[in-house]
Amino acid sequence: MTNESVIRSTSQAWKFYAFNILSLMSVFVIVVAAVYFPTSKWQTTFLSIFGGLLACIGFFIALSIQCPKCQSRWWKLSLNKPVSSRAHAKLMSMKACPCCDFPQNKSA
Numbered sequence: 001m002t003n004e005s006v007i008r009s010t011s012q013a014w015k016f017y018a019f020n021i022l023s024l025m026s027v028f029v030i031v032v033a034a035v036y037f038p039t040s041k042w043q044t045t046f047l048s049i050f051g052g053l054l055a056c057i058g059f060f061i062a063l064s065i066q067c068p069k070c071q072s073r074w075w076k077l078s079l080n081k082p083v084s085s086r087a088h089a090k091l092m093s094m095k096a097c098p099c100c101d102f103p104q105n106k107s108a
């Protein structure tokens, strides 16, 4: 039994960080569009679409965080639980898959 979080041991932590970075970037881009180009229609439209695109890419990267054994999507599972501000912290410190207990029963 390892003490390492299962997301790190399956090399999927980068997906979680990418999701956070892309989410922040999308908010930043949309705010920049609203603040710096309030009267320019095409720049605001372009930057809003770009911001939305970043958020979509981040969403699909986060959705691809999955169990290598049972393919359950851990990020989605963490959101399905009762809303908690620590849902993402719990996801990152998760020691085993909530569905199949991977990697605890790997040798079983």
Ligand SMILES: [Zn+2]
Binding pocket: 067, 068, 069, 070, 071, 072, 097, 098, 099, 100, 101, 102
């Ligand atoms: Zn699993």
